Amino acid sequence: MISVITSSYQQAHYESLEKNILETIGASYELICIDNPGLMGICAAYNKGVLQAKYDVVCFVHEDVQFHTKNWGKTLLKILEDDSIGIVGIAGGTYKSRVISSAWNNGESYINLLQHTNDGCFHWREPKGITPELVDVLIVDGVFMALRKKVCEQCRFDEQTLKGFHFYDMDICLAAKSRGLRVCVTYDILLEHFSPGRNTKTWYREAKIAHRKWRNALPWSLYPIDKSKAVNFEFAAAVFKLSLTFKEPGYTFPDKVKAIIDMISVMPFELDTYRIIKQNMFN
Numbered sequence: 001m002i003s004v005i006t007s008s009y010q011q012a013h014y015e016s017l018e019k020n021i022l023e024t025i026g027a028s029y030e031l032i033c034i035d036n037p038g039l040m041g042i043c044a045a046y047n048k049g050v051l052q053a054k055y056d057v058v059c060f061v062h063e064d065v066q067f068h069t070k071n072w073g074k075t076l077l078k079i080l081e082d083d084s085i086g087i088v089g090i091a092g093g094t095y096k097s098r099v100i101s102s103a104w105n106n107g108e109s110y111i112n113l114l115q116h117t118n119d120g121c122f123h124w125r126e127p128k129g130i131t132p133e134l135v136d137v138l139i140v141d142g143v144f145m146a147l148r149k150k151v152c153e154q155c156r157f158d159e160q161t162l163k164g165f166h167f168y169d170m171d172i173c174l175a176a177k178s179r180g181l182r183v184c185v186t187y188d189i190l191l192e193h194f195s196p197g198r199n200t201k202t203w204y205r206e207a208k209i210a211h212r213k214w215r216n217a218l219p220w221s222l223y224p225i226d227k228s229k230a231v232n233f234e235f236a237a238a239v240f241k242l243s244l245t246f247k248e249p250g251y252t253f254p255d256k257v258k259a260i261i262d263m264i265s266v267m268p269f270e271l272d273t274y275r276i277i278k279q280n281m282f283n
Helices: 011-024 042-052 072-079 149-154 168-178 201-213 227-247 253-266 271-282
Strands: 002-008 029-035 057-061 065-067 085-089 091-093 109-117 120-126 134-137 144-148 182-186 191-193
Touching: 002 011, 002 042, 002 072, 011 029, 011 065, 029 042, 042 057, 042 149, 042 168, 057 072, 057 149, 072 085, 072 182, 085 168, 091 182, 109 182, 144 149, 144 168, 168 182, 168 201, 227 253, 227 271, 253 271
Parallel strands: 002 029, 002 057, 085 182, 109 191
Antiparallel strands: 057 144, 065 191, 085 144, 091 109, 109 120, 134 182
C-alpha cells in the first residue's frame, strides 16, 4: 500500500494527476495533496504529507506528471521489499560535483522519462541502448521519489535549511547515502513530465545553500573514479554554471566572477577553459 504525496498549486494539473494515478497505480493507495500556492517550501510540504501518511511506502511526485506504466505501484512495492534500498526514482546520477550544478545530473546519468521542453516532448533515456531494470546512483531527481516511511523518519526533508523548491532531492538522497542506504533508478516505471524547468536566480540561491550544507562531503562519487575523470565531471559542472550565470537573467556580477573563478580553478592550464570563458562573456 502506498501513500502518494504531492505539493499542489495548480488545480488542473492536480485533478489530471488524481485521475491518472487511479487508472495506473494498480495497488492500494491514498493520495495526499498538500495545498501549497507559495505557502511553504517543498521540504515543509512533504514533511507535512509524511505526518498524514498511513502506509509504509511513501511516494513523492510533482503534480505536473502523468504515469504511462500500468501497475507501477506493484513494481514500486516489489523494489522496496529490499531493505537496502532507501530511495528509488526514475532519473539520477552517480556523481555530485563540488562546483554548483543541477542536483543530480553529474557524472554518469541514468534516466527513463518523457520530458517536455520548449521544443516539444522527447523520451529522455540514458544510457542509450541498454535497459537495466534497476541501477544504483547517488542522487535521484525529485520529480518522482519513493521511500519507505521509516526512511522518511530517519532522513526528514530539511525544511530548516531548504525553504524553497529546489535541492530537496539532493539533500535527502545524500542523507540516505550517509546512513548506508542505496539510492536507485528504476527503468520499469515511465512517466511524463510536463514542465521544462528553469535554473533561475532563485534556483541558484538555493543551490548555494545546499552546496554549503554538504561542502565537506563534496565532491561525492558513488564509485571510485580516477582524478582525470573527476576533473572532467567538475569541469562540465563549471561550464554549466558559467553558461547559466551569463545567459540567464538576474545573475549578478559577483555570480559571474565566481563562475569564472570556478572554471579556472578546475582546469587552469587548458586553453579550452579560457576559450569557453571568452565565448560566454562576449556572446
